[in-house]
Amino acid sequence: MPPAVTRPDAVRREALRIALVDDNPVRAAILEEGLREAGHTDITRLTTSPTLLRELSVLDPDMVIIDLANPSRDSLEQMFQISRSVPRPVAMFVDHSDTSMIEAAVEAGVSTYIVDGLKKERIKAILDMSISRFNAFSRLKAELAQARTELDERKTVERAKAILMQRRSIQEPEAYALLRRTAMNENRRIIDVAQSILTAAELLK
Amino acid sequence: MTGQTRPIPVTVGFVPLIDAALLVVAREEGFAAMEGLDLTLAREGSWAAIRDKLNVGLFDAAHMLAPAAIASTLGLGHLQVPLIAPLALNLDGNAITVSNLLADELQALIQPGEAAVSPVQTARALASVIQARAREGLEPITVGVVFGFSCHFYQMRAWLGSGGIDLERDTRLVVIPPPLMVESLKAGLVDVFCAGSPWNRLAEAAGAGKVLHPCASFMPDCPEKLLVLRQDSEGAPWLAGLIRAIVRASLWASEPNNLRLLARHLARPDYVGAPVGVIEAVLSGDAPTLFNALPASWIRLDQEATLPAVSRIKAVFDMMADAGQITPDQSLWTRAMGIARPDLYAKALAGTLNRTS
Numbered sequence: 032m033p034p035a036v037t038r039p040d041a042v043r044r045e046a047l048r049i050a051l052v053d054d055n056p057v058r059a060a061i062l063e064e065g066l067r068e069a070g071h072t073d074i075t076r077l078t079t080s081p082t083l084l085r086e087l088s089v090l091d092p093d094m095v096i097i098d099l100a101n102p103s104r105d106s107l108e109q110m111f112q113i114s115r116s117v118p119r120p121v122a123m124f125v126d127h128s129d130t131s132m133i134e135a136a137v138e139a140g141v142s143t144y145i146v147d148g149l150k151k152e153r154i155k156a157i158l159d160m161s162i163s164r165f166n167a168f169s170r171l172k173a174e175l176a177q178a179r180t181e182l183d184e185r186k187t188v189e190r191a192k193a194i195l196m197q198r199r200s201i202q203e204p205e206a207y208a209l210l211r212r213t214a215m216n217e218n219r220r221i222i223d224v225a226q227s228i229l230t231a232a233e234l235l236k
Numbered sequence: 237m238t239g240q241t242r243p244i245p246v247t248v249g250f251v252p253l254i255d256a257a258l259l260v261v262a263r264e265e266g267f268a269a270m271e272g273l274d275l276t277l278a279r280e281g282s283w284a285a286i287r288d289k290l291n292v293g294l295f296d297a298a299h300m301l302a303p304a305a306i307a308s309t310l311g312l313g314h315l316q317v318p319l320i321a322p323l324a325l326n327l328d329g330n331a332i333t334v335s336n337l338l339a340d341e342l343q344a345l346i347q348p349g350e351a352a353v354s355p356v357q358t359a360r361a362l363a364s365v366i367q368a369r370a371r372e373g374l375e376p377i378t379v380g381v382v383f384g385f386s387c388h389f390y391q392m393r394a395w396l397g398s399g400g401i402d403l404e405r406d407t408r409l410v411v412i413p414p415p416l417m418v419e420s421l422k423a424g425l426v427d428v429f430c431a432g433s434p435w436n437r438l439a440e441a442a443g444a445g446k447v448l449h450p451c452a453s454f455m456p457d458c459p460e461k462l463l464v465l466r467q468d469s470e471g472a473p474w475l476a477g478l479i480r481a482i483v484r485a486s487l488w489a490s491e492p493n494n495l496r497l498l499a500r501h502l503a504r505p506d507y508v509g510a511p512v513g514v515i516e517a518v519l520s521g522d523a524p525t526l527f528n529a530l531p532a533s534w535i536r537l538d539q540e541a542t543l544p545a546v547s548r549i550k551a552v553f554d555m556m557a558d559a560g561q562i563t564p565d566q567s568l569w570t571r572a573m574g575i576a577r578p579d580l581y582a583k584a585l586a587g588t589l590n591r592t593s
Contacts, residue, residue: 079413079416081419082425084410099285100281102413104284104285105284105383105411105413106412108284109384109411133292137292142288
């Protein structure tokens with residue numbers, strides 16, 4: 032355990048100084064917005080770099096919020112305990128919240144380090160906010176991916192219809208009905224039938 | 237062996253390093269499947285992330301630095317997660333690399349003769365460099381390590397110490413994540429670093445520095461990575477099978493004919509993600525170093541290396557105490573020694589290897 036360095040000056044500081052380390056700018060922006068809405072104004076965003084620890088030392092934050100997968104986490108944790116000779120201007124500790132909180136944070140992909148002496152309620156509110164914003168970002172990403180897949184599928188079906196219309200000299204509604212019927216008869220999805228039409232057309236070109 | 241039963245899913249976290257090799261072989265060469273396991277290997281960028289995911293049960297087991305396993309069990313400075321190690325994943329594998337500038341300075345001081353230049357000689361030469369810099373009023377040299385609770389750190393201390401250099405008094409220490417080490421060496425933010433493979437060879441391949449010594453040349457058979465699980469997973473139904481699969485992987489990996497294929501498995505982007513040539517150079521151990529001081533081997537993946545021996549945990553504990561990271565008292569010592577579980581290893585292997593190999 033590193034010696035508990037208390038910083039009366041920092042604890043007395045009115046606004047909590049928060050460092051946000053995230054290489055994903057969109058996620059960082061989402062979290063920063065949430066923190067600002069909650070009334071935190073002293074927020075600095077940082078990204079992975081060889082000088083990150085030095086930047087953090089200069090900044091001297093009360094709390095560091097960092098994405099769980101960030102490779103700088105090891106350096107950050109080690110900064111406080113590797114050697115007696117390393118100055119520890121930032122006396123940060125891993126947040127020992129309750130078990131369910133830790134689980135929720137790990138699953139959301141966020142971790143926090145706090146300066147000794149910070150009030151538990153203040154940390155909890157910020158951690159709650161971080162977890163919910165990180166989760167919101169993941170949902171957003173999943174929705175985007177889903178939307179992209181749907182768009183791709185629609186394009187495939189359109190192209191398959193066009194091929195049928197051309198080869199069989201039929202109109203669009205008939206082409207779609209043909210696709211649907213085939214899919215039902217073969218117990219496949221329309222997108223799968225459309226995909227085989229495109230593959231076949233490519234082979235027969 | 238598996239009969240009609242469904243394979244048991246097991247998720248093991250690893251950091252992309254060559255010493256995760258036996259996990260990769262256990263999966264890719266089918267040894268895990270032979271034991272009825274559906275082994276998933278999850279790549280992580282930090283030991284902190286490995287510890288956190290192991291702690292909340294997202295990982296069943298993990299690849300971990302032996303000193304980090306002790307730190308996690310004792311709760312040194314961070315979250316306390318008591319662990320056990322029923323198997324070791326390797327011995328050795330670390331090396332010391334110097335910047336091109338420092339390589340030139342050392343070469344000016346050391347005339348390579350017929351015999352290889354020893355680590356003590358290079359450390360003494362470095363001491364002269366440090367003294368010369370101090371006389372000229374220049375900055376002290378900067379030593380980079382990737383993690384504090386690591387054999388890299390103790391090996392760096394030991395090597396410097398052999399030349400009369402005190403890491404804390406005579407150098408400036410920085411902790412930098414491995415992916416940034418090459419860049420830091422190039423930018424002059426670090427003069428010399430110690431890290432696991434393939435980071436040394438990668439730095440050299442990038443033209444950022446020269447590999448000086450594999451650590452096995454001055455501290456052979458150093459316990460490097462362990463397979464760890466939470467203490468409460470001791471009775472898990474997959475454990476004996478996973479131990480057997482990894483021991484079989486070590487027999488496979490020790491076969492010289494398999495070296496190329498092993499390097500190709502490891503080179504994949506979802507594993508180590510480094511050029512095959514760089515990985516082969518580490519595995520074969522025959523690539524040159526600055527003064528050609530070659531040890532018998534760079535990294536050990538043989539079966540003897542997989543033994544979770546108490547004596548090896550003790551050696552690590554002593555190095556941690558020597559570095560001032562642990563106050564050696566009886567209760568900490570007892571808890572740390574409890575990590576090694578040769579009994580689980582022996583139980584899993586009882587009779588099996590003779591029957592099947």
